[in-house]
Structures are given as C-alpha cells and as structure tokens.
Amino acid sequence: MQAYTIDFVNLLLRWLHVIAAIAWIGESIYFVMLDNSLRTPKSSEDREKGVFGEMWSVHGGGFYHNQKYATAPAKLPNELHWSFWKAYTTWLSGFALFVILYMVNPGFYLVNPNSSWQWAANMSGWQANLLALAFLLGGWVVYNELCKRISPNMERDGLLSVAVAVMMVVVAYLSTQMFTGRAAFLLTGAVMATAMSANVFFWIIPGQRRMVKAMKAGEAPNPLDGKRGKQRSVHNTYFTLPVVLLMVSNHYSFIYSHERAWIAMVLFIFAGALIRQFFVLMHAGKTQPAYPAFGVGLILLAFGVTAPTATLPSGEGVAGQPDQAQITQLMEQHCVQCHARNPAHAGFSAPPAGFALDNWDEILGHKAQIQRVVASRYMPLGNMTNMSDEERDIIAAWEE
C-alpha cells in the first residue's frame, strides 16, 4: 500500500511538474521571442511616449499589439501582470519528485557502486542524500558567484557565458562520478533548473519590485535592475533546451549508464544552447543556420561517444550457448526480486519498467533490452544482487 501510494503521488507530482514547466518555459520562450521581434514603433506619438519597440501579431482569432517601453512608461497602470508562480511551482514540484523518486531509496537510485571514486561507491544512503542536496545548493552558489564576480554590471557577459559553460562541464563530470548515471543526468539538469528558478526568485522578481517601487515613489528606477533581470533571463533561455533533454533522458538508460555519459551530457548541453541561439537570432531577423548545424554536429558526436564499447561484457569468452535453464536461473537470482508481477523487493507496487522476468515468455520478449542493460551494468539496479561479470558474459553470449 505504501509503495502504491508513493507511485500515485509520483504520478500526480509529475503531472503538475510538466504542466508548470510547460507554462513557465512557454511563457519565457514567448517573451524572448517578443523581445527579439520588437521593431521601432511606426507612430511618432508612441515614440514620444517612450515606446521603444512594438510587435503586431495574430493569434487565436484576434490581433495583438505589444509595446515595450525603453525603461518604463511615464506612469504605471494599476494592474500589472507578473509571472513567477509558474517558475516556483516547477521547481517545488520537481524537487518533491526528486525526493520521492531518489531520496526515499538512495541506496540504489543515488549511490553508484561502479564509481571509480571509492568513497562515492561506498557512500551510505543518507550520505548520498546529503551530497545530492549539497550538489544542488553548491551549483547555485557557484553560478551566482560567477555572475556577481565576473559581470556585476553586465559589462562582461560574454566571458561570463564561457565561465558558466565551463562550470557545466565540471558539474556533468562530477555528477557522473558521484551518483548513478540516471541521477547524474537528473541532478545536472536540476543544477541548471535550480539556477533558473533562483534567478527568478532572487534577482529578476526582486529587481522588478524595486523598479516598480521607485516609480511609484516618483523616482527613476535603477537601470541596473533591469539589465540584471535581462542578464539572468538570457541565461535561463540557454538553459531551457538542455534542461528538458536531461529531464527526459531518465527514460533512456543506454545514454546515462554509459561510461562516457558525462561527455554525452556536455555535448547535449552545448547542442541545446546552440539550437536555442538560432531561434533567438531568428526572431531578431537574423537567420544563421551555422548554429543549429553545429548543434546537430555535437549530437552526432554524442551518438558516436555513447555507442556500445568493447570493454563491456560481450560473451566472447563463454564456451557454448547458455540454455533456457541457465538464463532462467540468472533472472531468478538477479532480477525477479524487483521484476516480478508482485515484486518482493520493498518499494515496488508493480514490476519496474512494466515487465516481469518470472516467466520464459516475458524473458524472451525482452531479450534485447535485457542484454543491453546487463552489459552496460545498469541492471540489476545498483548491482544490489551482486551480478558478476562472468554472469553478465553468459547473458551476452545468449543467442536463442
């Protein structure tokens, strides 16, 4: 009952998380498009009022006319639309999901028994939980310090982008050494997503509040607040595509359980940012196909980097063919605790990934998948049933 309840809450949280993320990112992509699509206003009256750019659009059967003021209009209207709850809801629901998916069972969802770092491979569950939290918090602190130190007045934003890119390479590398591949992808995405939400919470919204307050008091708003909000929201824009990839990567063990997973992660992060750049420029009227072309090149590189490698169990040293009895016995010994119609292992209300390996038809039906996850050492999860490389070799040698 407890496992079932957790699964049900998981489903509801994921529903909320995806909806909030769509609403937030959709709006954020819309505003970047709007900003870059602004053209000098046609009417001199508007220009005199301080309108610096305008966009006409047609949508949902109506015509819209957006106008942006250089800093602010002479007088603020009483009603002003703010956007922040979508960002906060996305982060809060995402964090809650992380807690119930990973932190409730850190022993096999966070701790990476194959880590080349001995201390990481031997971490206890609560140590892994604390490390994951420190990792998220540390990611934000380092990113925020980089912004504050390198480009406090938005004068060296180019250099800052390079520093943030280097930071992401380090984050990708560290995460895969310290945690399971699946958690590493998620946490690297979460470092970026946390920076995005924290940018909204600590900088963009407070800056806007100061601007509104100054104007209500009849003072000129500090232009640095506006520029800093812009700086952070530009970062958010380049984070969005990589974050979405890293979040959905959870369904693709071939990539995150690969020994070079961190390189693939880095390639995808850069590819996502480059592809985003294309759209940003396109709305500003500049079409530069070199950006997505380069991005696609990086994705092709990732395809090569995460191809199955020769160091994995291949079954070559195994004499003869394993028979049905041998395979069934290995499944029973290493897999059915979890992959059964009624899993004996605590924490599962149904067979994980939707299939049971307690009968021969199911085993045969998932042969290719079984061989892939056993060879990549992704399964048994956390190698908690201690499958040896010799046993993995037998699975790899199985042809029938």
Ligand code: HEC
């Ligand atoms: C401790 C519990 C546990 C054990 C033991 C275990 N699994 Fe899994 N398995 C899981 C969970 C949880 C998932 C879902 C994780 C995910 O979505 O990537 C999963 C997913 C899978 C998948 C789908 C993932 C993919 O990328 O296709 C396959 C195939 C699989 N397991 C095969 C096996 C085999 C074969 C064994 C035995 C050698 C095994 N598992 C042992 C818990 C377990």
